[in-house]
Amino acid sequence: MKFNLNTQKERKWKLLFVFIFFIVFNMHSQSYLDEYDQLFVKEAKIINYHRPDNYFYVRAVSSYFEIYPNNRQSQSNISMINKDNQIMFSVAVIHYPEGKTRAQKYLIATRDLNRRSKEAIAAEMDNRFSNKNLLSVSLIKKMNANRGYVYNLKVRKNLYLGIYPRCKKLIVYKDNVGRVEILFFYKYGQEDIVKKEIEKTWGMLKFK
Secondary structure, three states: OOOOHHHHHHHHHHHHHHHHHHHHHHHHHHHHHHHHHHHHHHHHOOEEEOOOOOEEEEOOHHHOOOOEOOEOOOOOOEEEEEOOOOOEEEEEEEEOOOOOOHHHHHHHHHOOOOOOOHHHHHHHEOOOOOOOEEOOHHHHHHOOOOEEEEEEEOOOOOOEOOOEOEEEEEEEEEOOOEEEEEEEEEOOOOHHHHHHHHHHHOOOEEEO
16 A cells, blocks of 8 residues: 655645644734733723633623613623633723812712712612622632622613623722722523632732
8 A cells, every 4th residue: 555655744734834823823812812911900000800711801791782771880891701601791990089180079079989879779789689798808808808799780671682681790899999890691590600600700800
């Protein structure tokens, strides 16, 4: 039986080319993700951040679809989806004014920026699935924060993005510095899974 040596060599070169291509592609993808991470940290300013495992970036969610009519959420900085269970989370980082202008001084003097009003929470909370709960001291310490809450948001009847019927909202405060709002979107039957994802990803953000 005769072998075509030229054909074998061609196959080897093709395999080598494919191998090199994937290495370069992965390096480029990782470089892009690293740049995205750095950009987020630069924009966020008041937090440190590391990307959680098994998630990929998507377009920031609150910028293109309403979660619930007339309930506006803060503009997201980043959004990510879990590769295995499709749970999606978005993060909004809100900086508090430094009091350099008259308008900022007035805002600081007239509003308690370090706590959300009961009326505001009641308007967006879906109390069919949860009440407002304080985050544990251990979780708050991991974020170098002062306090935090978690509760379910109301979600539109035809599902968020046509996919997600449920959403958990976490609000974490660093007094006189800012707050972080994290939304976890999940499907029916994923209540236990989303709790595990919150635990697994906790610590990806930390106030400076």
